[in-house]
Amino acid sequence: MTGYSKDSFVSLSEWQILDGKSTVTSNNFELENKTYSRYTFELNLKRNYQFYLFKVFSPLLLITLLSWATFWIDANTAFTTQMSVGMTSTLTAITFNFTVANALPRLSYMTLLDAYIFICYIFFFLSIQANVTVHFLLKNHKKPDFTAGMMQMFRWIFPLAFILCQGVVMTIFWLS
Structure with a gap:
């Protein structure tokens, strides 16, 4: 048989x-x-694919969203808090990535999950860089109105840019 x-x-x-x-x-x-x-x-x-959707993509998205919470914290008084949230989010994502990587096969090519994680890392770095830039401008140029406006702008630019970048990458992967 x-x-x-x-x-x-x-x-x-x-x-x-x-x-x-x-x-x-x-x-x-x-x-x-x-x-x-x-x-x-x-x-x-x-x-x-549901496992990856609920156990990898969703938690990493929440960690990324958490790193953007710093844009709602007053830059005049809470730079340390902003950096703590940004660095904690980044370290949490790295630890999460190590945990996930142990459950996945080692491949020589980039997968959709790899691209998703890489873009999340880029946005962790950019959010920390944005907070450092705002703090630098605030301390050296003493323009609180300008920096407050930057923080409000980041609240919308980061999520929109993230959605755009992830959308482009996912489209490229699904079309290829």
Whole structure:
């Protein structure tokens, strides 16, 4: 008998078996002038992506959103708090990435998840850089109205730029 079992106890948590087929063919081995049988088994699988959506993409999105909370903190009085939130978010994401990386196969090419994580890291860095820039301008040029306006602008620019960047990357991955 050939084939695979469709019984309920046969399952793969990360995959859905769509189809399976097997064939037996004969091949001639000319050096020995003999015929050998070859058994070929093929599985057509589909990855269940919900795990990655709920256990990787969503938590990392929340950590990224947390790093932007610094734009709602008054830059005049809370630079230390802003830096603490930014650095804690970054370190949390790095730790999270190490945990996730241990559960994923090591691949030599960039996946959608890799691109998503990389863009999140870029935005962690940019949010810390934005806070440092605002603090520098506030301390050296003493223009609280200008820096307050920058913080309000960052509240909208960062989420919009993040959505745009992630959208472009996801489109590129899905079209390729």
